[in-house]
Structure formats: structure tokens, C-alpha cells
Amino acid sequence: MALNRTDVEKIAHLARLQIEESDVQAYADNLSNILDLVDQMQSVDTTDVSPLAHPLDAVQRLRADVVTEENQREALQSAAPAVENGLFLVPKVIE
Amino acid sequence: MHNKTLAELAQGLEQGDFSSVELTQAYLDRIESQDSKYNSYITVTPELALEQAAAADTARQSGNAGPMTGIPVAHKDIFCTQGVRTSAGSKMLDNFISPYDATVIQKFNAAGCVSLGKTNMDEFAMGSSNESSFYGAARNPWHTDHVPGGSSGGSAAAVAADLAPAATGTDTGGSIRQPSAFCNLTGLKPTYGRVSRFGMIAYASSLDQGGPMAKTAQDAAMMLNVMAGVDPMDSTSADHPVADYTANLEQPLSGLKIGLPKEFFSDSLNPEIAALIQGAVKEYEALGATVKEISLPNTALSVPAYYIIAPAEASSNLSRFDGVRYGHRCDEPKDLEDMYKRTRGEGFGTEVKRRIMVGTYALSEGFYDAYYKKAQQIRRLIQQDFVRALSEVDVIMGPTTPSPAFRLGEKTSDPVEMYMEDIFTLSLNLAGLPGMSIPCGFSNGLPVGLQIIGNYFAEEKLLNVAHKYQQATDWHTRKPEGI
Numbered sequence: 179m180a181l182n183r184t185d186v187e188k189i190a191h192l193a194r195l196q197i198e199e200s201d202v203q204a205y206a207d208n209l210s211n212i213l214d215l216v217d218q219m220q221s222v223d224t225t226d227v228s229p230l231a232h233p234l235d236a237v238q239r240l241r242a243d244v245v246t247e248e249n250q251r252e253a254l255q256s257a258a259p260a261v262e263n264g265l266f267l268v269p270k271v272i273e
Numbered sequence: 274m275h276n277k278t279l280a281e282l283a284q285g286l287e288q289g290d291f292s293s294v295e296l297t298q299a300y301l302d303r304i305e306s307q308d309s310k311y312n313s314y315i316t317v318t319p320e321l322a323l324e325q326a327a328a329a330d331t332a333r334q335s336g337n338a339g340p341m342t343g344i345p346v347a348h349k350d351i352f353c354t355q356g357v358r359t360s361a362g363s364k365m366l367d368n369f370i371s372p373y374d375a376t377v378i379q380k381f382n383a384a385g386c387v388s389l390g391k392t393n394m395d396e397f398a399m400g401s402s403n404e405s406s407f408y409g410a411a412r413n414p415w416h417t418d419h420v421p422g423g424s425s426g427g428s429a430a431a432v433a434a435d436l437a438p439a440a441t442g443t444d445t446g447g448s449i450r451q452p453s454a455f456c457n458l459t460g461l462k463p464t465y466g467r468v469s470r471f472g473m474i475a476y477a478s479s480l481d482q483g484g485p486m487a488k489t490a491q492d493a494a495m496m497l498n499v500m501a502g503v504d505p506m507d508s509t510s511a512d513h514p515v516a517d518y519t520a521n522l523e524q525p526l527s528g529l530k531i532g533l534p535k536e537f538f539s540d541s542l543n544p545e546i547a548a549l550i551q552g553a554v555k556e557y558e559a560l561g562a563t564v565k566e567i568s569l570p571n572t573a574l575s576v577p578a579y580y581i582i583a584p585a586e587a588s589s590n591l592s593r594f595d596g597v598r599y600g601h602r603c604d605e606p607k608d609l610e611d612m613y614k615r616t617r618g619e620g621f622g623t624e625v626k627r628r629i630m631v632g633t634y635a636l637s638e639g640f641y642d643a644y645y646k647k648a649q650q651i652r653r654l655i656q657q658d659f660v661r662a663l664s665e666v667d668v669i670m671g672p673t674t675p676s677p678a679f680r681l682g683e684k685t686s687d688p689v690e691m692y693m694e695d696i697f698t699l700s701l702n703l704a705g706l707p708g709m710s711i712p713c714g715f716s717n718g719l720p721v722g723l724q725i726i727g728n729y730f731a732e733e734k735l736l737n738v739a740h741k742y743q744q745a746t747d748w749h750t751r752k753p754e755g756i
Contacts, residue, residue, distance in 0.1 A: 196618025229649030233506035233705020
């Protein structure tokens with residue numbers, strides 16, 4: 179499976195990754211090689227094989243619906259690039 | 274003191290031969306004078322370490338010491354540590370001071386251990402050589418032109434160079450076992466869910482598992498005693514009884530049934546490695562084990578299945594790094610999309626970007642069945658191979674890696690070549706099984722690891738099997754020249 183430059187630019191946009199123009203071809207080549215590797219899977223017949231999502235086929239544990247967390251807003255926001263009045267700041271979204 | 278095992282250090286502390294403060298200072302001094310050669314630590318925390326050591330000494334004086342009280346260890350820089358930078362080897366988190374402790378860190382604190390610092394790693398644990406670290410590659414103490422393995426390469430280098438007596442690691446596709454093999458250590462990847470993932474920065478959540486890297490199986494057992502257990506903060510942690518992993522190390526191995534998968538011993542296997550593994554198996558026969566050939570027919574498919582599942586989960590997990598709540602943010606974003614793209618473009622390195630893009634592609638509209646679902650089906654086939662094999666034998670043995678530690682830069686140009694390094698380790702993560710790597714000899718002066726694979730929650734058996742071999746051999750006691 180060969181990816182071209184346009185494919186890489188599209189994937190990078192979907193992943194919200196800025197890729198330098200000069201690196202696009204190298205990513206296209208490397209990703210194409212990786213996809214060639216994973217395409218080995220297509221030769222295997224997996225009809226009626228159920229996908230394995232959890233190795234022990236465990237299911238989600240449930241707990242009582244009660245508040246157990248303390249408010250740690252200040253501690254957790256201490257690592258944020260920009261906060262004001264307890265809110266995370268981002269560039270203006272709505273004009 | 275620095276060349277002792279955890280078991281010996283625990284005894285020394287108990288007998289009052291030295292205090293935890295003296296021991297910790299000795300390690301800090303060694304790190305200060307030696308680590309420029311190995312780059313094994315990203316962050317050293319001398320003040321925190323000495324404070325914890327003093328508290329441990331006080332606890333001991335008042336009769337409140339446990340088996341690990343006052344023992345210094347190092348932690349892979351993937352475990353969030355309150356008040357300490359936790360970088361995951363990435364520029365993205367270079368400025369991240371964690372506001373909380375991972376469960377694993379809490380458990381080491383509760384056991385009275387001392388944290389020397391945070392060890393180097395491939396960026397977000399994506400790599401097999403430690404070369405994708407934002408902080409530069411760690412180096413193999415056995416030969417500093419060679420890689421220590423990855424992604425827990427800093428932990429391996431630190432223990433091999435006696436800059437920590439033991440360390441934590443994480444293993445998503447081999448990241449505890451492969452660096453342990455490359456650096457002559459004993460490393461254990463537990464069953465999926467045996468060790469809590471809370472506060473362990475996520476790479477591929479259905480595969481990630483923390484575990485110990487140590488000098489001996491006994492030390493690994495002491496470490497696992499601290500780390501293992503169910504955790505309400507991690508709903509995927511296993512609610513399964515925790516053994517005292519040091520209790521049954523001495524069980525005799527007579528009657529142990531060992532399976533050797535023929536797929537692990539193909540003609541393409543490095544002949545020196547093949548000979549060393551066969552030599553180790555002979556040693557086990559001398560200890561009373563029996564050996565039979567088994568088959569894990571889907572082994573080769575573990576590479577393609579892993580390199581869909583892990584990148585797909587990574588692309589989802591790493592979407593949280595968007596410049597809003599923590600970590601790097603680009604300068605003067607012109608709008609929200611520009612902020613996301615430049616923050617992530619600047620914050621992530623090349624290998625991380627590659628894997629995010631592979632995962633994004635595999636999960637994109639129209640490709641899900643062909644890639645992710647197909648990989649999960651193959652994952653089932655790989656698991657069934659193991660279940661079948663482990664109904665006939667107690668443990669499976671083979672090489673940990675196809676070759677000893679390679680040179681820095683040797684495999685960086687072609688990611689696929691690097692991915693093939695993981696051929697023998699990936700399948701365990703896909704199946705969720707526990708596995709170890711233990712030293713079994715040398716090839717051209719570089720260590721070679723024997724991989725031992727067990728059934729679900731058979732960590733106690735694996736450690737017993739590893740320990741008895743270490744009682745009969747001395748490969749694990751060999752040290753790099755000058756250490």
C-alpha cells in the first residue's frame with residue numbers, strides 16, 4: 179500500500195500534526211513501508227474469528243455512583259499553559 | 274555498596290551495616306560522576322531521595338521497617354511523580370511537573386523505598402533502542418557505542434551500570450524484556466493488568482504493562498511484591514490474588530515441562546544466540562526439566578498485528594496532548610487549529626508522529642475492518658496458539674531478541690527494520706501473558722537474554738524458574754568492564 183504526499187498531508191491534518199513540507203516525502207516512504215509490513219495480515223483467513231480487545235476478556239468493573247474525588251482544580255491546572263479564573267485559556271474560537 | 278543486589282542491600286540495612294541515607298548518597302554520587310557516559314537518567318532527584326532515605330532510617334529506628342524500607346530505586350520517566358518533571362522522553366512534556374503520583378510510585382513510597390530519579394526512555398515508549406528520546410539516547414554500559422535497548426533503555430543502563438540497584442520499566446511490545454536482554458538484566462513483564470497503569474503515561478492501553486528490571490530473579494520478585502495488585506483507579510487492573518513472589522523461589526524444577534516453539538528457532542536466527550539458548554535449555558534439563566518442541570504458528574503475524582493495534586491506540590491516547598491542559602504549547606497560535614497542529618508538530622518527535630499517523634490512517638473511515646478489526650482477529654489467533662501450547666507445557670522458552678544490542682544509528686533509517694527487533698516479544702503483549710528475560714551468555718562481549726513465557730498470572734512460577742537457573746549459573750553476575 180503506497181501512500182503519496184497528498185495522503186500524508188490528509189492524515190497529518192486528521193491527526194492535527196504539522197509536518198514540515200520538506201519531511202512529507204520521507205513520511206510517505208516510511209508509512210508506505212509500514213503499511214506493506216502490516217498488509218501481511220490480509221493473507222490470513224479470519225472468517226468467524228472474534229476480535230480480541232482484552233486479553234483476559236474482562237469486562238468493565240462498576241462502582242457505586244458516589245462522588246469520591248476531591249476538587250483538585252488548582253493542583254491539576256498548575257501544569258496548564260494558560261488559565262484564568264479556573265478556566266483553561268485557548269485562542270478565540272467564536273468571532 | 275553499589276554492586277549489591279536488592280536482597281543484599283535489604284540485609285545490610287536490616288543489620289545496620291549502613292543507613293539508607295549513606296546508601297542513597299553512594300548512589301547519588303555514582304550517578305553524578307558516571308552518568309555522563311550512559312545518559313541513563315533524565316531527572317535525578319537528590320533532595321527528594323535524601324529526604325525519603327532519612328524518613329526510612331527513622332522508620333527503621335522506630336521498628337517500622339518493611340522488606341524494602343530504605344532501598345533506592347529508579348523509575349522510568351513514564352510514571353507520574355508528584356512535584357517532579359515526568360517527561361515520557363518527549364519535548365511535549367519537558368515542562369510537565371506532575372500534580373499526582375502514579376499508583377506504582379505511591380506503592381514504592383508506601384513501601385518506604387527511595388526514588389533516585391527518572392530514567393531515560395524512547396519518546397512515549399515508542400522505540401526499541403532509546404534513540405527516540407528527546408533527551409538523547411541512553412548508552413549500553415556493556416559497550417557505549419551500542420544501544421541499551423528500548424523503550425526502558427535508561428532503566429536498563431542505570432541498573433547495568435550500578436547507578437540504581439533496580440528500576441521500574443514498562444513493556445508494550447518488549448520494552449522491559451529487550452533492554453534487559455541487551456544489558457544482562459533480569460526483567461519481568463507481568464500479566465496484563467497485574468500492575469496498575471494509573472499514572473503510567475499511556476501508549477497502547479490494551480498492551481501496556483509495568484514491571485521490574487533488576488539484577489536477579491529474587492530482586493525482581495521483591496520489586497513485584499511492591500508493584501502488583503488491583504487498583505480502583507485502573508479499571509483494567511486485575512482483581513486476582515497477589516502472591517508473595519519471594520516465597521517459592523526455591524521450588525525444585527524436577528518435572529518442569531518446557532516448550533520450545535519451532536518458530537523461534539528458524540534458520541534465520543543468529544547461530545550464536547541459538548547456541549546460547551540451547552545451552553540454557555540443557556542447563557534446565559540438568560535441573561530436572563523435560564523439553565518438547567511446540568508450535569506457535571502465528572508468531573510472524575505478531576509484528577503486523579502489533580504495528581496496527583499499538584499505533585491505533587497511540588493515536589487515540591496521544592490526542593490529549595493538544596496544548597490546552599498540560600505540556601508544550603506553541604508560541605502565538607493564530608487560532609485553535611493552528612495551536613493544535615503546531616503544538617503537536619513541535620512537541621512530538623519523528624517516530625511518535627509516524628505511529629500517530631499509522632494509527633490515524635488505520636482508524637480512518639473505510640479502513641477500520643481491513644486494519645484494526647483484522648489485527649484484533651489475528652490477536653485472537655496468536656492468543657489461541659499460546660493457550661494451546663500452555664495446556665501441554667508449563668513454560669515456553671526461546672530467545673528474547675533476534676540479535677544482541679546493535680550499534681547506535683544502525684537501525685534508525687528504516688523503521689520496519691527496527692520493528693523486526695521485537696519479533697519474539699510482541700506476541701506476549703498481544704496475548705496478555707507474562708514473560709521474563711534473564712541473562713544466558715554473551716555474543717562478542719554483548720549479553721544475550723533467554724525469554725521465559727508462562728501462563729496468565731504465573732509470575733510466581735516464572736520467577737522460580739528464573740531463580741533456579743541463576744542458582745546454577747553465573748551469567749547474571751557478570752558486570753561490564755570498569756563497573
